[in-house]
Amino acid sequence: MGKRLSVLIAGCGDLGSRLGLQLSRDGWTVYGLRRNAAQLAVPILPVNGDLSEPTCPRCWPNGSLDYLVYAASATEHDEAGYRQAYVEGLRNVLGWLQQRGQRPRRLLFVSSTGVYAQRDGEWIDEDSATEPGGFTGRVMLEAEQLALDSALPVTRVRLGGLYDPKRPWLQNQVRAGLRVERDPPQYSNRIHRDDAAGLLAFLLQSDASGVALDDCYLGVDDDPAPLHEVVDWLRERMGVTHWAEQSMTRRAGSKRCSNARARALGWKPRYPSYRDGYASLDRNRH
Template sequence: MADQQILIVGCGDIGSRTAVGLVARGYQVFGARRSVAALPDGVQALRLDVSDLNSWFDLTLQPDYIVYSVAAGGFTEASYQAAYADGVRNMLTWLTEQRIQPKRIFFVSSTSVYGQNEGETVDENTPTQPQGFAGRIMLEAEEALRNSVFSHTVLRFSGIYGPGRDLLIRQVKQGRIAPEVPVMYSNRIHSEDCAGVINHLLVMDHAEEAIDSLYLATDKGSVPIYEVMRWMADELEVTPTEIVEAPTKRRASKCCLNQRLLATGYIFQYPTYREGYAPALAAIKAQS
């Protein structure tokens, strides 16, 4: 597969995990980001600022696949606009003017495009009603792809957790916990499964197996966030002393369905929060 060039735009946490899997499968992987330090072994580094159109035209490769997995520089409207809406439009301009036709573009999006927050069930067919700038701008980037001539797949990841993403664990260690009532449903996916999903679908497409243009990517456990934090507290033998009304910073409550993803045959490495958080909790207990 060395003749297949994969360009990972924004080769940070998820992009790097994705790259490791693709390199192991024999693909030729290029990682493009503003800082090219500390990319995984086997990944060829490219310098790129997605918000700068000229930066795109400094790239000389013609990738067979593109994985757009950019992290905004901060949780501000300007940062999101630059990373997602502007970045995707610049990519599409570069591809069009350079007459590059990748087999498929994979765009890492977010369930923030859903504005439902009363415990509703959502899937790929649910109308998007973003309530904040993050969801609105992410949806703008999705629509730019939908309106383009390029084959693409949008991946709406739910709350990503894993190494370096331990907000809930830190809060529980401090004795803080979500309220039991009103119920706030939460959805999550481990960072290793984010990479796993991208690898799985890219390999399927390369094998000319049919894949969809949109997937809601979340694990098998849409549960009240109180349940998650209560379980953590029990595991760490911590007695909660304070209620946190919005422990994930952005108050939301919906139940995300992943049937379309499961129908592709993807098998989760961490199917629920229990498997995903267990190693981190075990490490904390071993240190105490």
Template structure:
């Protein structure tokens, strides 16, 4: 499934570079290794990578550290994590870092790029459905910078696919559960939609898009079941044995909308965790 054509030979194992090999990247790397791909994980830190993944210690903000990248990379996954939540940090990794990496790579061998973006590029839609055809209207700097990075990548004319992920949850991402236990989570008085994707499904979606022969340029990465915050939080509070969360202001800078995964589903992807209630229950 991940075989790649090469000059002078019928096929060879895919050579995948994951730029920003953190939690989701490492999960994708494991799936790729199991499929027989040769995987390189680029990250700033020296934290060990999964077995079989070749570590590349580099900083996307430092061109000199990108001087000795592996040759003949045919698939690239770009999902770095900014070191702080500031416009400067986001621009450094998502815009400038992407440009530097593409300048350092031999892009002639690239058959597929998956750029991991965010549903933060969408604004408020009053709870209406949002899909890949919806006009982006970023409500915050993070969405604005990610959208700029998407457009710069498209301008390169490379075989690239953007995956805009919804809110991630899963092992190690239990902030909501902690807030519910502490009684600090709030639900707005009017319906406000939560859009989630389990980290394992996010990683699987990345690998799925790498394997498609003719993917679309854009997909939304979200589960099958948008839930209003009162439904999701109320269910989880009951599972935790915590009091129902009190009412409060709607989350800021997100926008009220329901994200559709119809295009991703139509491509053949099937999430393991189609409903966040079930996914969160496994963490409790």
């Protein structure tokens, strides 16, 4: 048996923790960096660190690091907050690697399908034009470019909307009578949080076993469904009969993201559609 592979997950929140636990089960040494790292689940090894600080954390791991996953999320949702989380934070981590003389085999940068601004239900893949209208997509592209310019092998993973029925954000909106436009349909793209972690783990394991990775993958399920269809389905499952007075207007555009490239590599989602991901609601209806 070869040496245990090591990975440091910078910004080890919910998604990073799911990834870390999966890789730990597969025999990897996993370091999780976050401000309050003591809260991380065993066996993720805690690295207390602040991505906004240029000084390398004292407990940064020694020796070689095989992989780096950058999975930060913004705590302040204005442009400065996004830039701090994604651009400056990544710049700091790349600086820490340099200070320690570490050169991971690959950097996985967790990005977003928000870099696409298409609004007319078009199908999108990794080669589609990225011309975001808002600062969130623009900052994410800037961070992607910083990663690509780092001299490390880089793969960007552009995730759709993360969901988990145990975090009932959408269910709460549906319960409140969420009403969305039906014509034209607003296509929405999502991925179950466990599938997002699974995709990241699959890419790392593929790279470790010598499979050539592309520099970008879309992380979405098989079913970019109109939002009104998702809402109708949830209403029926949850027994909701009333509607809110006003429709919710979405600023996120309308596009259909394809996961064909990730699937061609051999990945497949455990929850291919929102129906699979939210199936547990059937049992919890009352």
